[in-house]
Structure formats: structure tokens, C-alpha cells
Amino acid sequence: MGMDIKTPAKAGTMESNDIYVIVQPNDEGGIIIELESIVMKQFGKKIKEVILETLEALNIKNIHLSAKDRGALDYTIKARVETAVKRGM
Template sequence: MKIEKVAKAGTLESNDVMITVMPNMDGGIEVEIDSIVMKQFGEAIKETIMNTLKELKVEEVKIKAEDKGALDYTIKARVETAIKRATI
């Protein structure tokens, strides 16, 4: 999937995550995570994001995740939604 534009999904409410995706003109995948639970779950959050991108066959994207304690399934849903919004 090719990212055409900037798109967002989610909120900054407790137990949610705001995902922003944008095209990466340099190629590859860049992930920036800002989380209230970064020390405990930062790697798990990144792994969930990367696995979701792999499932969707996205290879060139910049993602910013502003996490407020979201669970894995919420992170996955927000990434999928943002990617779909960016490719339409």
C-alpha cells in the first residue's frame, strides 16, 4: 500500500492512542512513539505497529504514536484506520 497523504486516527483520551501517518519520501518505515508507559511497553507498542504495517504491506511511511495506555488491539485498529485513510 502506498501512503498518499497525512492521516490520523484515535484520540488523546485515557486508554487510547493517536496515530498519525504520513508519506516517507526517504523510503522505509520510521516510527516515533510518545507513551505514558514507554519504559514498560515501548517495545511491545512498536512491535504491534510494525506487525500491522507488515500485514497491510506498507513499506514507506512515517508514523507518530501518541499513546495514553492503549491496549494492543486498539493500537492495531488505529494504525489500520489511519493507513486506510491515507491511501484513499
């Protein structure tokens, strides 16, 4: 049984090397990720993978997540997703 987001929550900033993450409940079920990134072309796919991995590790099955990336490294992406999810639970 997965955990769900109960209330909208956000984490991170729009500063360089950070990522701003907003999470919301997804009543339709499943995982929806919307990503904007300054390095979309080079790393968009990789960033989505990192977000998915983090959600999986947190056992989140239903979520609507939108992220604005400002060139965050993996450790920051993981941290901001985890923070937003925990704030929304």
C-alpha cells in the same frame, strides 16, 4: 509491491486507553516510527512491535508514523494504525 501512504492522515484520540496515530508519506523510503507513551519504559518496545506487525499485515513498506499512546491495548493500537493507514491511502 507494497502500498504507500499518499496523504497525511490521523486516527484515534488522546483519551485514556486510546492511541493517537498520525501517518505521512515517507519519500526517503522505509518505515519510521516515532512513539510517545505514558508507559514507554514498560511497554515502548512492545507497542512498536505491534505497530510494525500491523503495518506489515497491511503491506505498508514506506511510512512516517508518529503515535501518542495513552495506555492503549494491542487491539486498539492495531485498530488505530489500520484506520490511519486506510485513511491515508
